[in-house]
Amino acid sequence: MIYLKLAYRNMRRSLRDYAIYFFTIVLSVMIFYSFNSLKDQPVMVEVCRQAGIESNIIAVLLGFASFFVAFIVAALVLYSNNFIIRRRKREWGTYLLLGMNQGAVARMLFLETLGVGAIAYLLGIVTGVLFSGLMSVLFATLLEVAFPARIFTFSLYSILLTGVFYTLIFIGVGIMGSFSVSRHSLASLLVANRTNEAYKARNHWVTVMLGIVSLAVLGFGYWIGYRAIANSNFNPMNPVFILVAALMVVGSFGFFYVGLGFVFSILCRIDRFRWKGLNTFTMQQILKKVNSNTLVLTAANILLAMIITSVVFLVAFQSLLKQNQAGALPYAYAVLYLEPDDVVGFDAVANANPLNPLLKKLAITRYLTEVSSSDLVLPQDTDKNDSPILSFNDSCSAVGMSEYNAVRQAKGLNPVNLDEGVIAIQTGALSQPFTEKIQKAAGQGLSLNLAGSSYTVGQVVSEPFVSVVSSSMCMLVVPDEAVAELLPDGAATTLMYEYANGQDPILEENLLNEINRVGRGYWTSKQEEAANLKMIQVFIMFPGLFVEIILLLACGSVLGLQQLIETVDSARHYQGLYNLGAEDRQIHRSIFQQVTFYFFVPVALAILHSLVALSAFNKLLGGRL
Amino acid sequence: MESILQISDLTKVYGFRGNHYPALNGLSLGVGKGEFLGVMGPSGSGKTTLLNIIATIDRGSRGVVMINGQDTQRMRRGDLTRFRREHLGFIFQDYNLLDTLTLRENICLPLSIANQTPAEIKARLSSVTQTFGLHDVLDKFPAQVSGGQKQRAAAARAIISNPTMVLADEPTGALDSSSAKVLLQTLEKMNQSLGITILMVTHDATAASYCNRIVFLKDGRIISELRRAAQQPRRAFFDQILSVVALMGEKEAE
Numbered sequence: 105m106i107y108l109k110l111a112y113r114n115m116r117r118s119l120r121d122y123a124i125y126f127f128t129i130v131l132s133v134m135i136f137y138s139f140n141s142l143k144d145q146p147v148m149v150e151v152c153r154q155a156g157i158e159s160n161i162i163a164v165l166l167g168f169a170s171f172f173v174a175f176i177v178a179a180l181v182l183y184s185n186n187f188i189i190r191r192r193k194r195e196w197g198t199y200l201l202l203g204m205n206q207g208a209v210a211r212m213l214f215l216e217t218l219g220v221g222a223i224a225y226l227l228g229i230v231t232g233v234l235f236s237g238l239m240s241v242l243f244a245t246l247l248e249v250a251f252p253a254r255i256f257t258f259s260l261y262s263i264l265l266t267g268v269f270y271t272l273i274f275i276g277v278g279i280m281g282s283f284s285v286s287r288h289s290l291a292s293l294l295v296a297n298r299t300n301e302a303y304k305a306r307n308h309w310v311t312v313m314l315g316i317v318s319l320a321v322l323g324f325g326y327w328i329g330y331r332a333i334a335n336s337n338f339n340p341m342n343p344v345f346i347l348v349a350a351l352m353v354v355g356s357f358g359f360f361y362v363g364l365g366f367v368f369s370i371l372c373r374i375d376r377f378r379w380k381g382l383n384t385f386t387m388q389q390i391l392k393k394v395n396s397n398t399l400v401l402t403a404a405n406i407l408l409a410m411i412i413t414s415v416v417f418l419v420a421f422q423s424l425l426k427q428n429q430a431g432a433l434p435y436a437y438a439v440l441y442l443e444p445d446d447v448v449g450f451d452a453v454a455n456a457n458p459l460n461p462l463l464k465k466l467a468i469t470r471y472l473t474e475v476s477s478s479d480l481v482l483p484q485d486t487d488k489n490d491s492p493i494l495s496f497n498d499s500c501s502a503v504g505m506s507e508y509n510a511v512r513q514a515k516g517l518n519p520v521n522l523d524e525g526v527i528a529i530q531t532g533a534l535s536q537p538f539t540e541k542i543q544k545a546a547g548q549g550l551s552l553n554l555a556g557s558s559y560t561v562g563q564v565v566s567e568p569f570v571s572v573v574s575s576s577m578c579m580l581v582v583p584d585e586a587v588a589e590l591l592p593d594g595a596a597t598t599l600m601y602e603y604a605n606g607q608d609p610i611l612e613e614n615l616l617n618e619i620n621r622v623g624r625g626y627w628t629s630k631q632e633e634a635a636n637l638k639m640i641q642v643f644i645m646f647p648g649l650f651v652e653i654i655l656l657l658a659c660g661s662v663l664g665l666q667q668l669i670e671t672v673d674s675a676r677h678y679q680g681l682y683n684l685g686a687e688d689r690q691i692h693r694s695i696f697q698q699v700t701f702y703f704f705v706p707v708a709l710a711i712l713h714s715l716v717a718l719s720a721f722n723k724l725l726g727g728r729l
Numbered sequence: 730m731e732s733i734l735q736i737s738d739l740t741k742v743y744g745f746r747g748n749h750y751p752a753l754n755g756l757s758l759g760v761g762k763g764e765f766l767g768v769m770g771p772s773g774s775g776k777t778t779l780l781n782i783i784a785t786i787d788r789g790s791r792g793v794v795m796i797n798g799q800d801t802q803r804m805r806r807g808d809l810t811r812f813r814r815e816h817l818g819f820i821f822q823d824y825n826l827l828d829t830l831t832l833r834e835n836i837c838l839p840l841s842i843a844n845q846t847p848a849e850i851k852a853r854l855s856s857v858t859q860t861f862g863l864h865d866v867l868d869k870f871p872a873q874v875s876g877g878q879k880q881r882a883a884a885a886r887a888i889i890s891n892p893t894m895v896l897a898d899e900p901t902g903a904l905d906s907s908s909a910k911v912l913l914q915t916l917e918k919m920n921q922s923l924g925i926t927i928l929m930v931t932h933d934a935t936a937a938s939y940c941n942r943i944v945f946l947k948d949g950r951i952i953s954e955l956r957r958a959a960q961q962p963r964r965a966f967f968d969q970i971l972s973v974v975a976l977m978g979e980k981e982a983e
Binding site: 375376380382384682687688 | 784786806807810811813814815817819825827829830834837838839840841842843844845846847850886890
């Protein structure tokens with residue numbers, strides 16, 4: 105009982121140091137909880153329900169990221185715990201001197217850690233609930249999602265997960281702390297706050313070797329990761345990504361651990377640089393920080409890489425959606441997947457309501473050809489490594505010029521005019537590079553065979569067509585007389601109707617009845633298409649933004665805590681410099697350089713990681729990022 | 730003799746709201762060029778306060794401190810920094826070497842702070858390394874050398890910028906007796922052959938016996954002063970110091 109009492113008193117006495125420690129843990133619990141509670145957020149549940157997707161999938165999709173978040177959170181806790189141990193060694197030394205045995209001090213330390221941990225855990229969960237609720241509201245408002253009445257939610261899953269995770273961390277931390285008390289001699293504990301962290305002067309060649317090894321590990325990680333992403337059977341759940349994550353962590357760690365030392369040891373050979381103002385001091389200070397905080401830097405670096413990658417991804421995704429909007433239906437309603445013979449029946453149904461007269465109608469049918477995508481590009485351009493999701497064996501369908509132009513006009517676009525023996529190619533949601541290859545081939549007089557006759561490609565249209573009609577690949581636009589020679593591409597007729605009064609539930613029901621009667625087809629409306637698009641957008645953007653903010657917060661707290669602890673620890677050095685006659689200006693500049701550099705290094709490496717990841721994704725998506 | 734330091738009627742009061750406690754109480758002191766002055770006194774006599782004020786790290790509550798003809802009590806912070814850099818060198822009990830820098834870098838720090846050229850720095854460095862016999866350990870870190878070597882490096886750093894006066898705060902406090910002896914002999918040599926003015930605070934009579942004048946502080950003022958006569962052996966001076974210290978102790982006991 106006495107230990108409990110002492111532990112409690114200790115906490116109260118070293119309040120400032122404990123405050124830093126405590127709030128770091130609260131913050132980390134909040135981050136961990138919020139991240140894992142995403143799938144239970146009412147807004148997310150609602151979005152998933154509307155999209156007809158099981159909301160548990162979110163947790164699975166974020167599996168990779170949650171691995172990193174766990175790593176970062178653990179690093180935060182360990183780091184602040186190291187800080188508190190360093191600050192308090194002397195106090196423990198005093199207990200030992202007063203006759204308490206080492207086991208007792210270790211036990212007391214263990215109790216303290218658990219006590220602080222438990223309180224921080226509760227507080228962290230509460231702030232996590234508030235924080236994630238507010239984030240939900242903010243993003244729901246931004247994305248114009250109607251959010252449910254209940255904003256705040258206690259995610260049982262996340263509470264339990266956080267509990268288990270932190271219990272493990274704290275047991276680890278407590279054991280580490282107790283171990284560090286029993287390992288040190290009493291004398292070293294007593295002078296602990298006056299001695300500096302041991303400075304390890306490293307052998308030059310060892311540094312070079314370790315540097316090369318860590319670069320090699322990074323490169324290997326890049327290579328495996330790139331291949332796993334830019335691959336036709338890309339699978340986010342691929343276990344190889346755990347290996348990639350581990351390689352990235354190890355490689356980055358190695359880079360921070362030795363890379364800078366190597367660069368600085370070269371800089372130190374330049375006299376002009378070395379003996380200028382506080383340069384040497386600043387460099388060594390950075391080096392010391394980087395060396396003793398490699399774990400923190402690695403965490404920040406990995407986080408930043410994830411943030412940069414996902415921000416670029418979200419921006420690219422937004423622009424993709426914009427492109428899709430350009431492919432919206434020109435008329436209010438469309439019926440898809442019909443046989444040409446079904447048209448008469450549907451037209452009758454569409455025209456049946458005198459209260460909502462049919463204004464305009466369009467029909468367009470796709471026909472089967474023997475042309476495959478690989479015929480559209482020059483032979484040397486059918487590079488197998490080009491785009492993993494584009495298969496060159498797809499055959500292209502064709503549409504008649506007059507039907508095609510009618511749709512274009514309905515969209516307010518100029519018609520495409522074809523001379524005799526000439527066809528056009530409408531590219532679908534295709535990649536930019538592929539379109540360019542077709543254009544290149546067309547420029548060299550590409551000709552294609554359709555039903556025994558030869559046609560030259562006169563034009564390549566890359567503006568988006570109606571996306572429910574055009575295939576993802578490409579479509580040939582051929583003269584009307586050529587269509588007569590071709591067979592319809594299965595149920596490939598699309599009808600479009602425009603009404604005076606827009607939406608019409610009676611019409612929708614009638615269309616459904618007709619669809620059921622003929623046994624094929626599917627109706628959709630302009631509004632429904634827009635809503636679907638919007639839902640996809642929300643489904644990606646909401647968790648995207650949510651995770652982004654949490655990662656940013658984690659990264660900020662990692663670097664911020666680091667700088668805070670650094671300031672507390674090195675005040676003595678700056679006093680020393682001031683005594684030696686360093687001007688305030690010089691000292692401030694040195695601190696500024698240290699902070700800037702400290703921020704810059706993880707950012708620079710993170711940008712490199714992101715570039716590799718993004719180029720792999722770009723490859724996967726055929727250059728559309 | 731040309732005066733380097735002239736302190737008159739210096740008072741320093743700590744505390745606030747009626748809870749005052751004077752650390753220095755109307756102290757006056759003059760130090761001439763080329764002197765090796767020792768300041769002795771029991772704990773709480775105001776030694777460290779006096780040294781901090783002379784070092785321009787602290788300010789007095791009243792009084793004048795003239796160093797090389799300039800009143801440091803009236804200077805602004807920025808001017809003080811330059812003044813300290815140009816006129817003062819420091820040796821501290823705990824060395825105050827930066828643990829991340831090699832001894833070479835530590836010793837040269839005052840010069841690189843003052844933006845001297847690499848050539849000048851090299852020239853100055855080689856002259857002080859010779860004086861202090863540090864040649865073999867220049868590229869080691871403070872953690873890798875002995876206490877005596879650390880303190881000699883600190884002394885080298887103190888004089889590398891050719892200061893008007895070197896201030897030493899218990900420089901032998903953390904050293905074993907043989908290292909202390911080497912350091913004190915070095916200080917003596919600095920004083921005698923380079924003509925550097927040294928002001929050393931100490932409570933160790935042996936260390937004090939290397940000085941050529943000693944002032945004894947108590948309760949914030951000078952209560953006694955000893956001057957080493959020309960050609961007086963150090964042993965005799967040491968006995969003289971001990972008797973003053975004993976006398977001060979007796980007064981205390983009464």
